[in-house]
Amino acid sequence: MARFIIRRLLQMVGVVAVLSVLLFAWLRSLPGGTVSAILGERATPETRAALTEAFGLDQPIYVQYLKFVQRAATGDFGVSTGVLPGTDALQIFVDRLPATIELSVAALGLAVLLAVPLGYLSARRSGSPLDSGLVILSLVGVAVPVFFLAFLLKYQFAVEWNWLPVSGRQDSLGCTRITNFFVLDGLMTREFDCSASALKHLVLPSLALATIPFAVIFRITRASVLEVLGEDYVRTAESKGLTARVVRARHVMRNALLPVVTTIGLQTGALLAGAVLTEKVFAWGGIGDALARAFEVRDYAVLQVLILAAAGIYVFINLLVDISYAIIDPRVRTR
Amino acid sequence: MSPANPFTRRKDRIDELAATAASPSGGIAEAGAVDEKPGVSLIASAWSRLKRSPVFLLGAGITLVFVVLALVSPLIAPHDPAAGLLLDQVRPQSNPVPGPQDGFPLGADSRGRDLLSRLLVGSQQTLIVGVFATITGLAGGLSLGILAGAFGGWVDALVMRVVDVMLSIPSLLLAFSIAAVAARPSQVTVIIAVAAVQVPVFARLLRGSMLAQRSSDHVVAARALGVTERAIVFRHMLPNSLAPVIVQSTLVLAVSIIDAAALSFLGLGNPNDRQPEWGQMLGRAQTYIYDYPHLAIYPALCIIVVALGFTLMGESLREALDPKSRR
Amino acid sequence: MTTTTDQAQASPPNDEGDLLLDARGVKVHFPIKRGVVFDKTIGHVYAVDGVDLQVRRGETYGLVGESGCGKSTLGKAIIGLEPPTEGTVSIDGTDVASLKGSELRRRRKDFQMVFQDPMSSLDPRQSVESLLVEGMRAHGLASDGKKTTARLRELLTAVGLPAAALKKYPHEFSGGQRQRIGIARALAVEPKLIVADEPVSALDVSVQAQVINLLEELQGEYDLTYLVIAHDLAVVRHISDRIGVMYLGGLVEEAAADDLYAQPLHPYTRALLSAVPVPDPEAEDRREQILLAGDLPSPSKPPAGCRFHTRCPWRQETRCDDERPQLRVVEIDGVASGHRVACHWAEQIESGEIQPQVVAPTATVGDLLAGEADGSDEG
Amino acid sequence: MTDTATTPRPSRHGDEPLLSVRDLSVTFRRQGEEPFTAVDGVSFDVRPGQTVGLVGESGCGKSVTSLAIMGLLPPRGNTVEGTASFEGTDLLRLPADEMRDRRGRDIAMIFQDPLSSLNPVVSVGLQVTEVLERHRGMSRKAAQPVARELLDRVGIPDPDRRLKDYPHQLSGGMRQRALIAMALACAPRLLIADEPTTALDVTIQAQILSLLKELVEDTGTALVMITHDLGVVAGLCDEVNVLYGGRIVERGTRHELFANPRHPYTNGLLASIPRLDGARGAPLTPIRGSVADNLPWDHACAFAPRCSQPVDVCTAQTPPLEESGVRALRCHNPVR
Amino acid sequence: AESERDDSGGGDSGSSDLKDTFTFGAAGAPDVFDPLYATDGETFRITRQIHQGLLGITPGTADIQPELAESWEPSEDGLSWTFSLREGVTFSDGEPFDAEAVCYNMDRMYNQEGAGQQAAEYWTYFFGSFSDDPEGSLYDSCEATDESTAVINITRNTSSFPTILSLDSFSMQSPAALEAGDANNVQAQGEGFTYPEYSTNPVGVGPYVLESYDQANQTITLTANESYYGDAPATQNIVFRVIPDESTRRQELQAGSIDGYDLPNPVDWQGLEDDGNTVEIRDAFNILYMGLNPERNEALQDLRVRQAIAHALNREQLVQTQLPEGAQVASQFIPEAVSGYNPDLEPYPYDPDRAQELLAEAGQEDLTLTFAFPTEVSRPYMPDPQRIHDAFVQDLEAVGITVEVVSKPWNGGYLDDVSANGAYDAWLLGWTGDYNAADNFLGTFFSNLNQNDFHTSVMPWGETLSQDLQAADAIVDEGEREAAYQEINAQLRDEYLPGIPISHSPPALVVSGDVEGLTPSPLTAETFDTVTVSQ
Numbered sequence A: 001m002a003r004f005i006i007r008r009l010l011q012m013v014g015v016v017a018v019l020s021v022l023l024f025a026w027l028r029s030l031p032g033g034t035v036s037a038i039l040g041e042r043a044t045p046e047t048r049a050a051l052t053e054a055f056g057l058d059q060p061i062y063v064q065y066l067k068f069v070q071r072a073a074t075g076d077f078g079v080s081t082g083v084l085p086g087t088d089a090l091q092i093f094v095d096r097l098p099a100t101i102e103l104s105v106a107a108l109g110l111a112v113l114l115a116v117p118l119g120y121l122s123a124r125r126s127g128s129p130l131d132s133g134l135v136i137l138s139l140v141g142v143a144v145p146v147f148f149l150a151f152l153l154k155y156q157f158a159v160e161w162n163w164l165p166v167s168g169r170q171d172s173l174g175c176t177r178i179t180n181f182f183v184l185d186g187l188m189t190r191e192f193d194c195s196a197s198a199l200k201h202l203v204l205p206s207l208a209l210a211t212i213p214f215a216v217i218f219r220i221t222r223a224s225v226l227e228v229l230g231e232d233y234v235r236t237a238e239s240k241g242l243t244a245r246v247v248r249a250r251h252v253m254r255n256a257l258l259p260v261v262t263t264i265g266l267q268t269g270a271l272l273a274g275a276v277l278t279e280k281v282f283a284w285g286g287i288g289d290a291l292a293r294a295f296e297v298r299d300y301a302v303l304q305v306l307i308l309a310a311a312g313i314y315v316f317i318n319l320l321v322d323i324s325y326a327i328i329d330p331r332v333r334t335r
Numbered sequence B: 001m002s003p004a005n006p007f008t009r010r011k012d013r014i015d016e017l018a019a020t021a022a023s024p025s026g027g028i029a030e031a032g033a034v035d036e037k038p039g040v041s042l043i044a045s046a047w048s049r050l051k052r053s054p055v056f057l058l059g060a061g062i063t064l065v066f067v068v069l070a071l072v073s074p075l076i077a078p079h080d081p082a083a084g085l086l087l088d089q090v091r092p093q094s095n096p097v098p099g100p101q102d103g104f105p106l107g108a109d110s111r112g113r114d115l116l117s118r119l120l121v122g123s124q125q126t127l128i129v130g131v132f133a134t135i136t137g138l139a140g141g142l143s144l145g146i147l148a149g150a151f152g153g154w155v156d157a158l159v160m161r162v163v164d165v166m167l168s169i170p171s172l173l174l175a176f177s178i179a180a181v182a183a184r185p186s187q188v189t190v191i192i193a194v195a196a197v198q199v200p201v202f203a204r205l206l207r208g209s210m211l212a213q214r215s216s217d218h219v220v221a222a223r224a225l226g227v228t229e230r231a232i233v234f235r236h237m238l239p240n241s242l243a244p245v246i247v248q249s250t251l252v253l254a255v256s257i258i259d260a261a262a263l264s265f266l267g268l269g270n271p272n273d274r275q276p277e278w279g280q281m282l283g284r285a286q287t288y289i290y291d292y293p294h295l296a297i298y299p300a301l302c303i304i305v306v307a308l309g310f311t312l313m314g315e316s317l318r319e320a321l322d323p324k325s326r327r
Numbered sequence C: 001m002t003t004t005t006d007q008a009q010a011s012p013p014n015d016e017g018d019l020l021l022d023a024r025g026v027k028v029h030f031p032i033k034r035g036v037v038f039d040k041t042i043g044h045v046y047a048v049d050g051v052d053l054q055v056r057r058g059e060t061y062g063l064v065g066e067s068g069c070g071k072s073t074l075g076k077a078i079i080g081l082e083p084p085t086e087g088t089v090s091i092d093g094t095d096v097a098s099l100k101g102s103e104l105r106r107r108r109k110d111f112q113m114v115f116q117d118p119m120s121s122l123d124p125r126q127s128v129e130s131l132l133v134e135g136m137r138a139h140g141l142a143s144d145g146k147k148t149t150a151r152l153r154e155l156l157t158a159v160g161l162p163a164a165a166l167k168k169y170p171h172e173f174s175g176g177q178r179q180r181i182g183i184a185r186a187l188a189v190e191p192k193l194i195v196a197d198e199p200v201s202a203l204d205v206s207v208q209a210q211v212i213n214l215l216e217e218l219q220g221e222y223d224l225t226y227l228v229i230a231h232d233l234a235v236v237r238h239i240s241d242r243i244g245v246m247y248l249g250g251l252v253e254e255a256a257a258d259d260l261y262a263q264p265l266h267p268y269t270r271a272l273l274s275a276v277p278v279p280d281p282e283a284e285d286r287r288e289q290i291l292l293a294g295d296l297p298s299p300s301k302p303p304a305g306c307r308f309h310t311r312c313p314w315r316q317e318t319r320c321d322d323e324r325p326q327l328r329v330v331e332i333d334g335v336a337s338g339h340r341v342a343c344h345w346a347e348q349i350e351s352g353e354i355q356p357q358v359v360a361p362t363a364t365v366g367d368l369l370a371g372e373a374d375g376s377d378e379g
Numbered sequence D: 001m002t003d004t005a006t007t008p009r010p011s012r013h014g015d016e017p018l019l020s021v022r023d024l025s026v027t028f029r030r031q032g033e034e035p036f037t038a039v040d041g042v043s044f045d046v047r048p049g050q051t052v053g054l055v056g057e058s059g060c061g062k063s064v065t066s067l068a069i070m071g072l073l074p075p076r077g078n079t080v081e082g083t084a085s086f087e088g089t090d091l092l093r094l095p096a097d098e099m100r101d102r103r104g105r106d107i108a109m110i111f112q113d114p115l116s117s118l119n120p121v122v123s124v125g126l127q128v129t130e131v132l133e134r135h136r137g138m139s140r141k142a143a144q145p146v147a148r149e150l151l152d153r154v155g156i157p158d159p160d161r162r163l164k165d166y167p168h169q170l171s172g173g174m175r176q177r178a179l180i181a182m183a184l185a186c187a188p189r190l191l192i193a194d195e196p197t198t199a200l201d202v203t204i205q206a207q208i209l210s211l212l213k214e215l216v217e218d219t220g221t222a223l224v225m226i227t228h229d230l231g232v233v234a235g236l237c238d239e240v241n242v243l244y245g246g247r248i249v250e251r252g253t254r255h256e257l258f259a260n261p262r263h264p265y266t267n268g269l270l271a272s273i274p275r276l277d278g279a280r281g282a283p284l285t286p287i288r289g290s291v292a293d294n295l296p297w298d299h300a301c302a303f304a305p306r307c308s309q310p311v312d313v314c315t316a317q318t319p320p321l322e323e324s325g326v327r328a329l330r331c332h333n334p335v336r
Numbered sequence E: 001a002e003s004e005r006d007d008s009g010g011g012d013s014g015s016s017d018l019k020d021t022f023t024f025g026a027a028g029a030p031d032v033f034d035p036l037y038a039t040d041g042e043t044f045r046i047t048r049q050i051h052q053g054l055l056g057i058t059p060g061t062a063d064i065q066p067e068l069a070e071s072w073e074p075s076e077d078g079l080s081w082t083f084s085l086r087e088g089v090t091f092s093d094g095e096p097f098d099a100e101a102v103c104y105n106m107d108r109m110y111n112q113e114g115a116g117q118q119a120a121e122y123w124t125y126f127f128g129s130f131s132d133d134p135e136g137s138l139y140d141s142c143e144a145t146d147e148s149t150a151v152i153n154i155t156r157n158t159s160s161f162p163t164i165l166s167l168d169s170f171s172m173q174s175p176a177a178l179e180a181g182d183a184n185n186v187q188a189q190g191e192g193f194t195y196p197e198y199s200t201n202p203v204g205v206g207p208y209v210l211e212s213y214d215q216a217n218q219t220i221t222l223t224a225n226e227s228y229y230g231d232a233p234a235t236q237n238i239v240f241r242v243i244p245d246e247s248t249r250r251q252e253l254q255a256g257s258i259d260g261y262d263l264p265n266p267v268d269w270q271g272l273e274d275d276g277n278t279v280e281i282r283d284a285f286n287i288l289y290m291g292l293n294p295e296r297n298e299a300l301q302d303l304r305v306r307q308a309i310a311h312a313l314n315r316e317q318l319v320q321t322q323l324p325e326g327a328q329v330a331s332q333f334i335p336e337a338v339s340g341y342n343p344d345l346e347p348y349p350y351d352p353d354r355a356q357e358l359l360a361e362a363g364q365e366d367l368t369l370t371f372a373f374p375t376e377v378s379r380p381y382m383p384d385p386q387r388i389h390d391a392f393v394q395d396l397e398a399v400g401i402t403v404e405v406v407s408k409p410w411n412g413g414y415l416d417d418v419s420a421n422g423a424y425d426a427w428l429l430g431w432t433g434d435y436n437a438a439d440n441f442l443g444t445f446f447s448n449l450n451q452n453d454f455h456t457s458v459m460p461w462g463e464t465l466s467q468d469l470q471a472a473d474a475i476v477d478e479g480e481r482e483a484a485y486q487e488i489n490a491q492l493r494d495e496y497l498p499g500i501p502i503s504h505s506p507p508a509l510v511v512s513g514d515v516e517g518l519t520p521s522p523l524t525a526e527t528f529d530t531v532t533v534s535q
């Protein structure tokens, strides 16, 4: 197990390293860039040249990369030029991460909590109207563009009915920040109105973000439960006269969850992508939002850090998935 | 699995069997009855099962309508989708979007162009984006997948690392990045960006089933027969690995159309809207979405329905082609 | 196939010209790889571990043994599907184990394989016709369209399928019919040797008999040599002229079919034969079984000495645990000269000098249940 | 203690059938396909301590019969008719939860493929103890030593370690033993074994069969042995039912049946099998064709197309099952 | 929903039916709070509430008015300017605002070093260079003659001085705080700048002080400056919420969670008004033009071709159908409010026939133009570049010009292609004035002969134009200067036509109906201290 984890960690470093080279070369081959983003219409050849030089963008790409690696080794991943000029890019990532995690956890939690039981139900009643309804719903869920759904949600729940806030993470209540997980912070500082406000703000974005993972997890769960229900060992369990609950939990779900866990891992990656859209439309100050902004203003340092980190997170989550897989599945664990 | 249930055969088989029963031949080599009808390939039998599936029919119906529309829409569209026929009525404040009127049942867009015509003709570019993105993704994925699956070993390891790197960037982000690289955003860059996301997916899928095929008995059998490696890869491993790829393709068609809309929403879509495309129409309708939501809702509905059509088709294909689901 | 027992044929093949297949010292070891960064080989599965095997032209050689003892692997090594780690395999005088790439491919015409699972060994997407033509084409036998069609018909007739089968697909046939297609495919390239890996074990008894008869018929008709791999001893006995018994990667006994069954010398063979149920209640009631303890040890950690010593009821304190017995001709009266066995104590066992140990008696299930019931009553 | 343990064990060869199956029919209905009757009016009795065999080729309805009795057929798409009375209760009409109470306690089942029949992600120990927990009301802890004993008694070496192991860590034989241990955990009065040795090697098969035999002899448990191997039947069963196309075509005690097979099918089966005893030269006479060539029973003899001695009536009329005592036969033109 | 934690800063301001917080939806996060290093509107909108300069802008106009300087006087030669400062003003940290402070600020800006020079973009742009290169600098020195009199010496005459002192970048900041916060310590690190501590703790004299920047929640909170010399702000707090998405800002306003936002989409104006909001339309202080590059496409060196293009473009229709209400067709490169505007000039009329004639005369019937527009951008003068471009493409094609359509992302190479690379024959661009001076427009476009987007250097009149513009800028007398610019504008229209002025679009600002006291500024330089929000 330990060997397996170390191996995967090393692979992860490899993936991120390769990616960093590609990313670096690619970003710098983009037309335009940081300098023109900063200067806008006001650019003159002199100011342009001066800034280009100041940023070291006039040097050959490999020199820039080596310098980047050198600095990165000391934990310096560059400074933002556009998203939050002057701020350490890594710091931006660290600051923004809690927002994205909060949103992703909420969305994924919502998706999993709904999808797994419904998937089970659907499989158990396969062929029934309920099953067909849920399946179609899940298919529609995938087919609706996220930003459109987000607009509809906001329009109905926030503007028309005024039940929930339109965007943002919290009302400006002057809340104390500790971890930047707003819900958690509110609980820790006993500023419960802060938590409540943060929770209210979470509802719509996480709903919007949850649709696709919900649909995917639902379908996997359904398919996987259907498959497991046909397995011999379920029949064995039934032949032993076990209660329906034990059969369901121990024999059906524990096996059916294996592919579901993998899918959840993959969906976490997809969530990061979905977050770009969702965070933008909900003005959610997370990584996705920062990424969109960094693209607009060609903030290389932030782009580098955020994309590498996103990749790292993705790979890391998949490592976690593999580990949890091993925990659930003894065939992997005891190999 | 055993072959078709003997008892479910049609009545005429009974007579035929009864006939064989009447004349017992002593030949020990006789293997039993084989009917004279031409053979039904796996695809054909999957197809006959599909034909009865309402889900598939619905999906295929939607898809068919969509494809036909894409082909004939320039002919049936009431107006030129690029002509600002109602431009005169456009007033940025008082009337930014001309409403429905004679000859313009859905009204026009902000540049006075007939919305109905744009929606109709939009199917064409939408189909093009979907199909070409899928084909491009497929081509990339297939080449990588075949490489990995056919050779295995270090080629496989190398290809899979490449795929890992691609997969490690969340999909939309990858599309986003690629669209942003484009010196000149256009339909082609959108297609490439959307397709790139699918390359690792296809590659993995194909590699997985190719590797499974590699050690399967019928491939070993072909090898034992002395069939060349090339033929084994292309005649045996590849065709038998394609089913999941085909299923994935239909799903990818839907995803591509939606992704293209997302790119458009992020301002990375095809800037040229003379030839309308639904995703682009939806993305650009953001500006008007509050007061003139119909500009967004029509293309959004079109996208949802078409995506649903492809997805329904893909899912029912998956079920029909998956031996496990034939229960 | 001949069913007569000809002493001359059953004797060990010493005339080299007579041999179609001559495998010497074949070993197939699969590396077990594991590692943190790079995979290292941390051990081997000794699937086949030093087997000598000779099959004469026109003969049927049967290979039996428990699951996992390396039968299939040996079969594959012989026809070059699994390169042997060590040893030579010469078929019709050429060493095929050393052949590579297209040379090996061309030689494949001479040796074919019939697989166990008739469904999975047929490409489900190919019609029977293209299945059959494929091999012919690979060896340039399908250049003439008319001849090919005629040949296809001939093949189908040979395996007892109607011509209508040509246009059909594997999934449209019953198991026995599929196996016939598999056989026809092997026949299509006019091979000299056919390695049949469990050709009938996936079939129903009635169909099994058809296929066995078919194989026998074809052998006569096409001058085939068979290496039949099976775990069903009755089947093997029925079709084979000579039989080799494998245990954990090695041959433990080899003899003409009748000799082997009449007088099994290796303890493992004895146990194996005694374990086969017979469809005759009288015989069943009389049958004395030698129950082996436990299972086949893992081929990645084969026991030292005699591989069978961990389960052998006749195991002796000496030799068995540390000295690997070689196949040898024993000097026992009435045992044919071609009968070879790899047991240190074959003679002593045969003469009754050595008696099997009593298998440790286990309490009956009834005792157990009664005991529990009592126990819980008290508690 | 549970009632199972306190009720006196039924006499070893009591005359009252423990299980009495009458006219059992199972019809599968799938959308878009004609209904298919897999089991068609099957009747047989099992007495305590008796071993009854159900033999036949693949697809003849052996498993469906056993699953129907156990109430384990898929919940939808089939109709089950007839009765299966177990000590007077019709199992087929029993409410689902009552059936659950009986399964594993009164009637247990062993399946063919020991690997796929064991849950790969649950330890062997738990899979054994859960039965004890369920039916004997034991706590997990109390069940542990009992489970250990059970494994020990079915001949699994080092049971303490094996309890913690997962199915994939066991060999095929051990897995089947573990399955048997589970089936035996509550001392059921009826055990249905569906091809319990088909997936195993002969030496292991011999071990398992002798274990089963011992069990029947020692506990008086009735055994329904489902197999396609006539050899297994010959050695184990008191009474043998031969199934073809979902119907019983012949029945007899094993001595009778093997000595004097009357149905061409039974006869053909016996003639198809290469035998270890007897002379090697004896040629095999297989049955023609395959199960795929069956005729529907409702206006013909299903076996007619494959029969070695068909007469005209075979394809025109359904042969009835003629019973006399244990012996029964369904044939228009029996052998001899 | 206001929390009890909010009343820390004396929430008793105003009567009870007024809210104590004005919440404004910002499109982006601010960069730095030290305006010297700031470059973008989102940042200036905030620093403007915190900082003031010597000169201010009269609300609702583009004209300067006294702010921290009560009056100013140039010397004879126009190179020495004496500023009389408002008395009794203190910075929000209690430090006095006096002539010393003025000179400290001016010198601080002038003495920027290293990366600070690059970061102080506005200084570079308006003052030329820094103390290490005195030749190029407009600024020379500053003397504090007494506590309330500061004299600023400059190196040459320009119409821009002292107007540029009204720019936010040149606001007055507390010397003590600047010192303490190591304000000049800008470093180039990697490929960006790092800013000193001061940049997040600005100290100015404005009506508000920075209370907090909650980066996690993307809100900036300002609260009233207790020591503000003027009237206390009408609303105690201003909260800026960063909401990048336009339609979300609209929804937020609709839901009542913000009280206003900038640059509402013109198509929303009507709807916003209908929903009871106030759309404050600013006077247009910008210009949109089609630039032409005669160097890349030699056909454009012929005036007739350029005129043909001007006649071909249906600017009337464009303005009517695509630009916000109040937009005007431009006749020249400066908006009406700027002194030097020539009221006699008419735009080239839409006349496709004439255009075709002119093309024929020039022998350019087969003219092909590479005509570019930017994507991923929206500017006040150009809310939707593509729509404008598209309309023009049709116009151009109507007169037989073949158009090669090119687009690039604004930051993704468009600007580079326009100015550095000269990659297009024709393109869309524009300018929003920083302050009221013709030089801010015309000088920007054409003064630098060798490096301007219009490549006037290849034209015979290019040099003349450049010299005329520099001369006009140096005229001290306002009247004379105005006349000179009017003349240049006429020449630009009739003789030069280096590009085609298209339109002036009024940008708007929207606030909810509850908001009062906001005066829209043509320079988009609104101050919020007079704003009230009723409950």
Ligand SMILES: Nc1ncnc2c1ncn2[C@@H]1O[C@H](COP(=O)(O)OP(=O)(O)OP(=O)(O)O)[C@@H](O)[C@H]1O
Pocket: C030, C045, C046, C047, C065, C066, C067, C068, C069, C070, C071, C072, C073, C074, C231, C299
């Ligand atoms: N490609 C392989 N890599 C690693 N181990 C292998 C491979 N193929 C076979 N083995 C191992 O080699 C041993 C012998 O396998 P083989 O298939 O030859 O047995 P067999 O006698 O044919 O058994 P069966 O009766 O089950 O077919 C087994 O333990 C098997 O797990």
Ligand SMILES: Nc1ncnc2c1ncn2[C@@H]1O[C@H](COP(=O)(O)OP(=O)(O)OP(=O)(O)O)[C@@H](O)[C@H]1O
Pocket: B002, B005, B327, D028, D036, D038, D056, D057, D058, D059, D060, D061, D062, D063, D064, D065, D074, D228
């Ligand atoms: N769930 C089901 N739905 C439809 N048909 C079924 C189902 N289960 C079994 N059958 C059919 O019923 C028939 C009898 O099946 P059954 O499993 O009882 O055969 P069997 O005698 O046990 O054969 P085997 O020896 O292969 O196990 C077969 O033709 C099978 O295809």
Ligand SMILES: [Mg+2]
Pocket: C071, C072, C073, C197
């Ligand atoms: Mg094998």
Ligand SMILES: [Mg+2]
Pocket: D062, D063, D064, D194
């Ligand atoms: Mg069965």
